[in-house]
Amino acid sequence: MDTQTRQATAAPPTAPAGAKLLASGVERQFISGKSRVHALGPFDLRVADGEFVCLVGPSGCGKSTFLRIVNGLLPPTAGTLDLWLDEGRADTSMVFQDYGVLPWKTVLANVRFGLEMAKVPRREANERAMEWIRRIGLSGFEKAYPATLSGGMRQRVSIARALAVQPQILLMDEPFAAVDAQMRVVLQEVLLKVWEEDRRTVIFVTHSLEEALVLGDRVVVVSARPGRVVSDITVPFGRPRASDVRRTPEFAELHQNVWDVLRDEVQASLAAGTEAS
Amino acid sequence: MTQILQKPPANGRLVRREASATPERAAVRRRRRRVIEIVLGFGAPVLLFVVWQVAATSGAVNPLFFPPPTEVWKAALELVESGELFEHLWASLTRVLIGCAMGVVTGVAAGIALGASRWVRATLEPLLSALYTVPKLAIFPLLLLIFGLTDTALNVAIGMTVFFFMWVSTMAAFLAVSPGHREVAQSFQAGPWLTFRHVLFPAALPQMFIGLRMSVSVAVLMMVGVEFTQANKGIGYLIWYSWTLFQAPRMYVGIVAVALMGLLLSNAVKWVSLLVLPWARVEIEGGDRNLL
Structure with a gap:
């Protein structure tokens, strides 16, 4: 075991390997x-x-x-x-307890949200969002609004949204x-x-x-x-x-x-x- | 606070998050920010008056239409000394309060009736919505025919304006009560009255108070409008009468008085609502969030 x-000792300020x-x-x-x-x-x-x-x-x-x-x-x-x-990738992204899924956006638009905020070109953002929707098992629901989904599906939207920006640290x-x-x-x-x-x-x-x-x-x-x-x-x-x-x-x-x-x-x-x- | 300190060996960067201030310092900073906010709030109108004063005395604007604030202040003092201003203020305030009382009672009643019953809503909503769009000043001559040249006609005109604001906000508030909260009452077999008393009405109150805040503002607006046309007392009358005599400073006294009256009434409603609805003031980490 x-x-x-x-x-609770203070750690040195240098980066451990x-x-x-x-x-x-x-x-x-x-x-x-x-x-x-x-x-x-x-x-x-x-x-x-x-x-x-x-x-x-x-x-x-x-x-x-x-x-x-x-x-x-x-x-x-x-x-x-x-x-x-590292440079060139999103730092952190968070999956919130109460999902934080925006009810006025479709599943696709929710997953794309972080990419849009990062000013990823629309076409690429759509492709990446679709890819994450597929990986998280929500294919076919791209155009659905969160209110029509179950709690489990909404939470998957939230996870896909956090992962789509490829964060270096994922916070859940x-x-x-x-x-x-x-x-x-x-x-x-x-x-x-x-x-x-x-x-x-x-x-x-x-x-x-x-x-x-x-x-x-x-x-x-x-x-x-x-x-x-x-x-x-x-x-x-x-x-x-x-x-x-x-x-x-x-x-x-x-x-x-x-x-x-x-x-x-x-x-x-x-x-x-x-x-x- | 986030700051980028140095380039670590790998092709990356170090981001350090650390305290921007101790809690005590942060509290001091919050208090200081509050003071600055108050100073700014009062500073903006003061600045306006200063600019106005300079513009009027330097001749950049015509002092006949834009008398310098010092002139307006002099006129205000005269009106206060003669007791005229309080007479006008009192007349106007009474109209606004009576009008509001009539409008709020009837408007809330209508809002509850339409918000609670599908049938009442189906019957009356189209009609009321149509009447809502009619400018109440347009019906004012009709009111004068019905009630004669009395204060009642003025009060009713103000009341009608308030009625529609309170009706819409109350109805919307009742329709917006969450199904989850309704089901709590249902599951405990609460009757219609108890459901209303313990769930629907409290849930609707915050939005009704927002409606009330808008109502007092439009009541002041309507008060000025009807006093322009039919009154021999009141702030609206003071403004109109001063115009006909070309006494611009007195006119501005009236305008400022109206602005202050609206501000005070609207803030009074806000303070009452905060007092009556402590639960709608939710404290979250680091700040207040408010339903009101």
């Missing part, structure tokens, strides 16, 4: 009026190029806040986050939280298959430990608010990986071990919740 607890992302002491506080919420950190994380990292932790532990900081939607209030990026914020359990398994398989094709760097936030273990190269357990790294587990299952890895006894054992760590954090956040109310 490769379980280790990382200490092959690193894509390095967070050192990243913190985020929210101030509204007189109240102050310490949402995240100090948070330290190193992600290698091409690595699939899953963050799991209780609700409100700041996982999403971290993704938003990586995406540049939100500045940290302390610490630094370094990204080593509980992308499957709102779809049913069966659809979840299907979408995880779709994601694994699509990811295998080019193995880009992914940071995947989820509530589900099982999902994290099925998808990730590493699973990072985040503490109750303010979120810190409690445990950083290297997932021993090989690649390419199918989602039925979850039926092996090794999976069950690993799940149990990590769950013991995670449960304490969930209980801590529950306790904090009762104090606050």
Whole structure:
């Protein structure tokens, strides 16, 4: 079992070989009026190029806040986050929890959105969008409006839109939280298959430990608010990986071990919740 | 904040995101921004007056039509001292408030009726939509025939204008209540009244308040219009009467008074709505988002 607890030590500012992302002491506080919420950190994380990292932790532990900081939607209030990026490709793109699919655009127009923002010529944008619609399994629905699609299909639109810009770092914020359990398994398989094709760097936030273990190269357990790294587990299952890895006894054992760590954090956040109310 | 620091060895770049300011600094910055916003809000009209003053005294514009603000201020002081201004303001404000009250009560009632019942909507919507487009000033002579040369005719004219604004916004608000919220009431077997009281009406309120804000503005507009033609008191009357006597400064006093009245009424509605609907003011990370 490769379980280790990382200490919150400041990492050196130089780029470690092959690193894509390095967070050192990243913190985020929210101030509204007189109240102050310490949402995240100090948070330290190193992600290698091409690595699939899953963050799991209780609700409100700041996982999403971290993704938003990586995406540049939100500045940290302390610490630094370094990204080593190549020229000529989109930096990051995000799959949002509530899909973020624009209801007034067709499936094709939604998937094409990021390409249009990047000023890709119309013809090429259409071709690339169509290609991603095919890969994600939505062929035939190009002209449909999101309101006519199921939740699972809408989330596929959102994933295709994020992937179509070929981001160097794909950020996924509980992308499957709102779809049913069966659809979840299907979408995880779709994601694994699509990811295998080019193995880009992914940071995947989820509530589900099982999902994290099925998808990730590493699973990072985040503490109750303010979120810190409690445990950083290297997932021993090989690649390419199918989602039925979850039926092996090794999976069950690993799940149990990590769950013991995670449960304490969930209980801590529950306790904090009762104090606050 | 994102900044590109240096070229890493590979053909790429390092992007660093770090704190632009401590939370305390950010809070200070937010407060400072608020102050600047207020200064700008007041500064723009002040600047306008300064430019106007310079233009009028230097002779760039004809002071007969554009008397310098100092002249207007003098006229305003005279009107205040003689008590005329308050008399006019009071007359106009009463008309606007009575007109609004009539329009809001009838408009909301119609909006609810049409928003709640498919049959009522089918029966009355085409008719009301047609009447909506008729300028209310065009019917004003008819109102004068019916009510005589009384304040009632003026109040009703203002009320009719407000009625249509409130009708449309209320009806639209009721039709826009999400099916999910309606089903909550249905699943708990709420009757029509309880559904209305606990789900439909609260859900519709934010949009109705937006309608009310527009209503007070058009009520002021209509008030000036009807006072031009038929009144011997009121701000509209003051403007019109000053024009006929070629007293441009007094005219401007009236115009500014109307602008301020509209501003105050519209802001009053906004403040009331924020007070009455705390839930429609949702705080999100780093700022306020508002349904109002």
